[in-house]
Each structure stands twice: as structure tokens, then as C-alpha cells.
Amino acid sequence: MLELNKVSYQHQTGKEQVLSEVNLRINENEIVLICGKSGSGKTTLLEIISGLIKAHKGKIYWKSKELSDRQRRWLCGVIFQFPERYFIGSTIGKELKIGQKSIREESISEVLKKVGLENINLKMPPEKLSGGQQRRLAVAAQLLRNPNIILMDEPTAGLDWSMKNDVSKLIKKLSGNNTIIIVTHEPNIFEEYSTKTFYLERGELSLLRR
Numbered sequence: 225m226l227e228l229n230k231v232s233y234q235h236q237t238g239k240e241q242v243l244s245e246v247n248l249r250i251n252e253n254e255i256v257l258i259c260g261k262s263g264s265g266k267t268t269l270l271e272i273i274s275g276l277i278k279a280h281k282g283k284i285y286w287k288s289k290e291l292s293d294r295q296r297r298w299l300c301g302v303i304f305q306f307p308e309r310y311f312i313g314s315t316i317g318k319e320l321k322i323g324q325k326s327i328r329e330e331s332i333s334e335v336l337k338k339v340g341l342e343n344i345n346l347k348m349p350p351e352k353l354s355g356g357q358q359r360r361l362a363v364a365a366q367l368l369r370n371p372n373i374i375l376m377d378e379p380t381a382g383l384d385w386s387m388k389n390d391v392s393k394l395i396k397k398l399s400g401n402n403t404i405i406i407v408t409h410e411p412n413i414f415e416e417y418s419t420k421t422f423y424l425e426r427g428e429l430s431l432l433r434r
């Protein structure tokens with residue numbers, strides 16, 4: 225279980241707290257949705273859980289053990305909003321090997337199969353993929369790190385309906401064996417297989433649906 229206990233956060237230049245004593249519990253292999261208006265702190269929450277920024281107060285536990293920011297960076301795989309903007313590999317193969325020079329070819333094929341990109345030419349530049357395929361590549365790159373928790377920030381943003389469906393099908397495929405936190409404006413897309421929906425407002429997180 226991932227557990228956040230009274231986690232608070234305020235940006236250095238912000239007047240108000242973005243997160244105010246947020247509590248959250250997510251069981252292993254759950255798929256949880258986090259909704260909320262623009263500016264409500266959803267991305268900040270993902271950044272804190274994944275150890276990219278430091279909470280001012282509160283504790284975060286994984287399997288009952290309190291973890292540091294650094295430990296959580298290993299625990300989590302984050303797929304940021306519009307991940308395709310940050311591809312830097314000249315080919316798909318190189319993109320997947322960033323930070324993982326010694327990764328086995330079998331691991332790459334295994335992960336590409338998981339995300340439905342098994343027939344892709346690894347020598348092709350990532351920009352040649354469709355929007356939905358690019359998102360799946362970004363997920364593949366994180367899966368290669370074998371994270372305990374996958375965090376996705378607006379995974380369907382800016383995609384057309386068929387591509388949104390594509391991304392949803394991938395998450396459905398990962399469901400059951402992965403702990404996934406999805407920040408989204410479109411909870412309906414993930415409703416079928418997600419286990420809970422939370423709503424973030426004025427720094428507070430409340431359970432909308434279980």
C-alpha cells in the first residue's frame with residue numbers, strides 16, 4: 225500500500241498551500257483516478273509522490289515503510305503530460321535506452337509487446353509514430369525501469385478520440401498487475417477498470433467514487 229499521511233505543500237512564490245494535510249491510501253494493483261480543476265495541485269501531488277519535489281510536511285509510506293524522496297524516485301515511474309515533447313532519442317530504440325545502456329534486448333521486446341508496439345521499427349525516429357503510439361512509447365520507457373507505481377499526468381490530453389481509446393486500452397491491459405495513479409479531466413475514459421476516483425480542491429483530496 226502507498227500511504228500519504230498529512231502531506232502539505234506550498235510553492236515558494238505561492239501565497240496559499242497547494243496541498244493541505246492530504247491523506248491518501250492506495251492498495252497494490254489498484255488503478256486510482258485523481259480529478260480536479262486546472263491549478264488545483266494535481267501535478268504537484270504527482271511530483272511529491274514520485275519524489276521529484278519535497279513535501280513541507282507529512283510522511284509517505286510504501287508497504288508500511290517510510291520512504292525518502294530519493295527512494296520514491298526509484299519506486300515511481302512518471303509519465304508527464306505531453307511526454308512526446310521530451311523525447312530526445314534520435315530513434316525509438318535509443319529513446320528506450322536513455323539512462324539504461326545495459327538493458328537487454330529481450331526486456332525491450334517484452335515491454336514493447338506489453339504496450340502494443342511489438343511490430344515497430346526501432347530505427348525509426350519517435351516523431352514518426354502516431355500520437356497514441358508516442359504515448360505508448362513513453363509508457364514503455366517507464367515500464368523498462370520496472371517501477372512499483374506508475375503515475376500518469378493527463379495521459380489522454382490533446383489526443384483525438386481514437387487515440388484516447390488507444391491509451392485507455394493500454395491502461396486496461398496493465399490493470400491488475402500494476403499500481404497506477406492517473407490524473408485526468410476525463411475520468412469516464414478509465415471508469416471501467418479504475419478502482420477509486422479522488423477529487424482535489426482547495427488543497428484537499430476527497431473520495432468521489434469507489
Ligand SMILES: Nc1ncnc2c1ncn2[C@@H]1O[C@H](COP(=O)(O)OP(=O)(O)O)[C@@H](O)[C@H]1O
Nearest residue numbers: 235237238242261262263264265266267268269
Ligand atoms: N513553480 C511554481 N511556483 C509557484 N506556483 C506554482 C508553481 N507550479 C505550480 N504553481 C501553482 O500551484 C498550483 C497547483 O499547480 P499544479 O499542480 O500544476 O495544478 P494542476 O496540475 O492541478 O493544474 C497552481 O495554483 C499553480 O499556479
Ligand SMILES: [Mg+2]
Nearest residue numbers: 266267268377
Ligand atoms: Mg497539471
